[in-house]
Amino acid sequence: MSVDLVVRNCTVVTPAGRTPDAGVAVEDGTIVAVGKSDRLPDADRVLDGEGKVLVPGIVDGHIHNREPGLEYKEDWESATRAAAAGGVTTVVGMPNTDPVIDRPEHLELKFDRGEASAHVDFQSYVVVTSENIALIPELDEAGAIGYKIFLGSTVGDVPPPNDGEILEAMEKIRKTGKRLGFHEENGEIIDHYTEQFKAAGKNDPIDHSHSRPVIAEQEAVERMLTFAEETGAKIHMFHVSSGSAAEAVARGKDRGIDVTAETCPHYLWFTEDVMREKGNPARIQPPIRDAEEQATLWEVGIDEGAIDSIATDHAPHTPEEKKVDDPFGNTWDAISGFVGLETEVPALLTFVNEGRLTLEEWVRRHSTRPAQIWGLYPKKGSLQVGTDADFTIVDPDLEWTLEDSDDLHSKNCVTPFVGESFTGKAVSTVVRGEVVYEDGDVVGESGYGTRVDVDDV
Amino acid sequence: MSVDLVVRNCTVVTPAGRTPDAGVAVEDGTIVAVGKSDRLPDADRVLDGEGKVLVPGIVDGHIHNREPGLEYKEDWESATRAAAAGGVTTVVGMPNTDPVIDRPEHLELKFDRGEASAHVDFQSYVVVTSENIALIPELDEAGAIGYKIFLGSTVGDVPPPNDGEILEAMEKIRKTGKRLGFHEENGEIIDHYTEQFKAAGKNDPIDHSHSRPVIAEQEAVERMLTFAEETGAKIHMFHVSSGSAAEAVARGKDRGIDVTAETCPHYLWFTEDVMREKGNPARIQPPIRDAEEQATLWEVGIDEGAIDSIATDHAPHTPEEKKVDDPFGNTWDAISGFVGLETEVPALLTFVNEGRLTLEEWVRRHSTRPAQIWGLYPKKGSLQVGTDADFTIVDPDLEWTLEDSDDLHSKNCVTPFVGESFTGKAVSTVVRGEVVYEDGDVVGESGYGTRVDVDDV
Amino acid sequence: MSVDLVVRNCTVVTPAGRTPDAGVAVEDGTIVAVGKSDRLPDADRVLDGEGKVLVPGIVDGHIHNREPGLEYKEDWESATRAAAAGGVTTVVGMPNTDPVIDRPEHLELKFDRGEASAHVDFQSYVVVTSENIALIPELDEAGAIGYKIFLGSTVGDVPPPNDGEILEAMEKIRKTGKRLGFHEENGEIIDHYTEQFKAAGKNDPIDHSHSRPVIAEQEAVERMLTFAEETGAKIHMFHVSSGSAAEAVARGKDRGIDVTAETCPHYLWFTEDVMREKGNPARIQPPIRDAEEQATLWEVGIDEGAIDSIATDHAPHTPEEKKVDDPFGNTWDAISGFVGLETEVPALLTFVNEGRLTLEEWVRRHSTRPAQIWGLYPKKGSLQVGTDADFTIVDPDLEWTLEDSDDLHSKNCVTPFVGESFTGKAVSTVVRGEVVYEDGDVVGESGYGTRVDVDDV
Amino acid sequence: MSVDLVVRNCTVVTPAGRTPDAGVAVEDGTIVAVGKSDRLPDADRVLDGEGKVLVPGIVDGHIHNREPGLEYKEDWESATRAAAAGGVTTVVGMPNTDPVIDRPEHLELKFDRGEASAHVDFQSYVVVTSENIALIPELDEAGAIGYKIFLGSTVGDVPPPNDGEILEAMEKIRKTGKRLGFHEENGEIIDHYTEQFKAAGKNDPIDHSHSRPVIAEQEAVERMLTFAEETGAKIHMFHVSSGSAAEAVARGKDRGIDVTAETCPHYLWFTEDVMREKGNPARIQPPIRDAEEQATLWEVGIDEGAIDSIATDHAPHTPEEKKVDDPFGNTWDAISGFVGLETEVPALLTFVNEGRLTLEEWVRRHSTRPAQIWGLYPKKGSLQVGTDADFTIVDPDLEWTLEDSDDLHSKNCVTPFVGESFTGKAVSTVVRGEVVYEDGDVVGESGYGTRVDVDDV
Ligand SMILES: [Zn+2]
Ligand SMILES: [Zn+2]
Ligand SMILES: [Zn+2]
Ligand SMILES: [Zn+2]
């Protein structure tokens, strides 16, 4: 009796180590064996990995899929098409859509849209605002993966709750057992300097960066740590951009607070000089930092371990919104954010190639840990027998350059990574045993992807 | 040639130690000798200390003298009359008067009023608000002792600047070399819980306490520490009420931040049970805490040294404002604050008598350190030859009870210390060589007190 | 083409998680597949796990196999017979034999003896003394797994090198890349108190414990940490017995020192009261500590993670040497140490059953981490495809009592665990694909076990 | 009625601040007034300070007066003659004389010799060895100022007790309330490297330095801290020579251990390059360190405060013993130590002149703190009225060079400070109201100096 799929002739890598000339067997969407190539069962379909590297499917805990409501930027179909092409098997969408995901029915709407069109598996955060604190238990019941609070104004203009409301929300969230993540920039500081810069006529792309100083991020991290210590809530720091914030996270971990933290490829790849070189397309919030902050982010965040996970903050906007035609024009007319789903694996594999982290450490931060942080492990993020057959095959030696953003699969593909050269790329993506991407093509069906049920894990 | 005044037959106590059968000689308002009683020069006037304790004059860095504008509560004359009677030789007035002290001309007005009527020496803080950040250098020039920011709404309703403005203000204040103190309660937290409590019909005096939780104070301390670390500004925490806040101050000192901190006698003397026993007259902001927080305040603040100085937060209001006739009536109709200038020395001497701190440690925190913190040392806060002849003679063994608030010298004398029994009291107060209080009477002239010139020290 | 062996119908547990109804396939002594029971390849031999738990083979990094020279106590055959019966697939022997393992030819002798008679795989430490520091590189070449220094006198009386020699040895060991472990008791302290106790006529078994106070262990840990920080050597603390020593290890890890630490089942199971209840048979060095130290060992060592690994310190002696017939007789005539290979898995599974640690955490500390610490991973300590097919099947629910030490397989079986009741036991032991223990019998061949080649991993 | 002595026209400096145009009045050896020059009482003798600086008499807590038994090097008369000439009013002698001061009768002998011939006040440590632990209470009764343990072999070859004996000694010393100081070099490390260096034919003066590495000092500090934490004993680190040891002291203070520490002028003035420039005359134990260690000693020790006090380790030897005629000859034939009593005040005043510490900070570490550490305060180390009239008048602006060691007052005057230039010098020394040094001459009587009675303070 043969199984559905066998992949053979790979080096299988997990955080625990690596095995050459091996592969996995899949039946009914589940891993039924991991073994040496010639000791895997017969299969209806056999993929030859040609010696490449097979890892647990990449889990991206931070994307903006834009649907419902902002489909002119991106939708579930296009976002998960990009995910499949990038080697990402699970994505978690941010709640700053239209409507914002702040009520059970909005979450249901978002889930329904995803079920209808996604190529890979997905989930969604729900936002907490001044208006919906009482709904926190219901939002848990409705199946959200976790909660999100925007501490300062950013894209989508979801107004931040005040500190009293945050404390009250944390008390309620603690009881759900789920985790609360933050857009951690102190709103008063960034608003103050933004106004001051505008008044002073400072409007270059780099001025946008400087209007949101590191102290705004560091202070927001510290304040949330103190509130988490007070309430016992589990918290997460999205898109940590600076070494100073990573150091604050490390101090919080030392105090015994249950805090996890993520950073994004662009903070590790670029310094703020990119604003002077590429201008508004590289605009993002929090901004890309200077070389000194970046060095500390690598040292304290990656080498010493303050940063748990990698995610993209994939945030598509139209070329007009990004002022692509006027990259050094008045930055206050441009919008923040850019796509990333198809460059995150290449960026990280390039770092591996440079010896800045090992394959095992990459897999840990890009698959296993995000799955653990958000309650999806071991269903996602492992290659354990009996779990979802999500895996990504990468070629760690492939040298290539992102020549044109049109080579990407999102609806809008502005990114500062255009023109950058990489060593490494995802070549096949498998979700619950189905090959959704191979040979450069997204081959999965729209609508195959499904919501990961957090209650079951 | 005889000097103006000699005090003899005292035990002279400074932070460095104590000498029995000794005293000081004064000429032209300045100490010209400290010596054994029989080795001091001849004098026009000789006071016999009768074996009591002579210490450098008490410096109270936190009073509300209410003038200009709120003279129905208190004025410079009445506040400094109480100071003289309490053994306090220098007071620093808070800026939440009417007008608030936010411009050079308001400061000048406040100084002029003080020059006209004060019994003891004085100074004043200037407030920093959203509106006057640009005036920070001018306010320095105008002679302010330091700066004050209200982080949350409290008596006087001076609106807090936002965090961006605070950062900007700190940059400017750092350049003046002066120190910035805070009413450190997170405004969003206390406003949130106050509204919630009111909506829930909770209106007992103890509910006022609980509407301003410790976390609001702790978080405010931590945030200001981070901003001070960022800007290099010197900061001060007024009226630290809780052990948790004292621990935050200790962590800040460990990080090398130039932070100083004060607490008040009522936080060391009472626990929150006083709200259930005495009601609205004991209402104050930040509120008096529970026994556990108080124990940590003693341990971390006093025993281990996180708290530098003692001050009263002397804050007179009329009996009607304090709801004296309805002590357990709706607390939201009552006002916060009470007088303290005449009970601070007795409270601290009682602690000395109980063995909770030494005479030397008391003098250090109640005279020397506040003078150092605010730039008045050694002119004030020492008994060094050549400095102002400010000193206080106390009887550390006198047992007495504050039977009636009418025995006090302020215009309005509501205080929860009525009915409390003490061991110790100031018996004579000398300011620049003039006896301003003795034998139970304020004997100094109104208008003798003068502004301490910070620029000269 | 069928493989050699398949085990099916187990719950497979590794530090990364657990899979029910699963098993492993083995060929040529290597794991070739891990999979669901019905998706494993055909095999010459199929074992039915009957729903029990299969884990990577237990690695015991601390036994005294006594051969060469002390075969009247134990030898390679008997020690590894006990290991097989206890579910242990790899053991590392201590060097305090006769001759002591301090020269390449002695190590070769020890290896040869093991090759001739062992039932499971093995390795050996080499000792560092004042006499052989120059031989450190040669001992590395000769294939030792790591180095051992006795800081204080203990069984075998290997004299401690002085602190200068230790520094010099660490410099040399750092260059080999191998790790240096310690019997960490300050010799001067234990000798001093031992003499004092003897002189005072204190000779009860509990007096032996108190003659080797916790401070002797704590100080030795701290001193070696400082030397490791100075030299960059990797160090290991064998048999940490006290919470105070675990706290010292934790401080060392915080300082960034590459230190690992082990504890033994008896320190977690018994308190020093066992000396009053069972007497000399429970005598060991370092001694079993009081309840307070044990509580801290659990909290700081196990819960917070200062302790990396579990090992037995399996140390057989004859009943005469242990004074079994006179358990409360003069303790200075008794010897320290007792067997443990057959009670370590039961003790740990009992803790799992009591909810004090998870199955995953047990496997991590009893198999994966010791293999990593001593350079055997992933060959040993994992269930990764392509590595040695070492695994242990345990019944975590089996309740039993060690009625009689004769039920054990060592040559001499004195142990204070006689009379203790357990929940859990090893039921089958597999070494490189060969079943060496099943159905209560050691079925492997003497001489099958082989030296693990550290150079190859 | 006039007093015995008045000094006027000085700037009086204490740790609390400074007063110009002031002075002190003395009667019966006691300070009876501190005052402005013209407000001091009439006196039989009036000294004009000519605007110089008057400070509390310098207290040197670490000298080797060599008597009894080694009078060919130095004796009480010559050592205290040098002290008077150096501005030092109290000295404490080390116990490594002949006989060593290890019994009450030896202490009595040392005291008697001092009473017979000293120019300034004095005290003595008693040594603790393996032989006299039981005598600790008696040595307290006999009036010793404190205890000393030599942890490694140094001049005098007092054998170190073992760690068990040290623990036992600390328990006993804790009960006396007195403090225990150390020659803190790990004996095993320095002996090991000394032998190794000798065997290797390394015999330059710099080799002596390197044979006693910093780790030997750091480890000894850490071990004693751990023993003090265990026993509750108060401890002191003599002659801290390195930044690493200062950091260890700082960690101990953070752990709440009652540890104090001293450094010596030569560690702050010279780097180890002096061994290459001046050779054997600069040989000392612990040795003078390299520039990096010195920089940390300044930063952590002086600027951040880990070092409490300054002392000389004044250690006279004959020119022959110091190999003055063969400064770069075989260093193993030379002896360690050199004189310092007449260069310590100049060295520190030179640092003050360079802005490396303030006059107040100098006085604190060179007079007030050593007096407090050893229980002499405020009798010594203050200018408080009623205490001993010990003071030193210094000219902080005097530039001079130590041209010739014969300009010094010890019996043997070898010192590496010959040839060094200073800014600042003691000009008058007063002990209990008697001028013992002025105008370049020791004018006090031999035998005037007396033992400071510790029991009385
Ligand atoms: Zn964001
Ligand atoms: Zn985002
Ligand atoms: Zn306030
Ligand atoms: Zn106030």
Ligand SMILES: [Zn+2]
């Ligand atoms: Zn051992």
Ligand SMILES: [Zn+2]
């Ligand atoms: Zn052992």
Ligand SMILES: [Zn+2]
């Ligand atoms: Zn010494």
Ligand SMILES: [Zn+2]
């Ligand atoms: Zn010495």
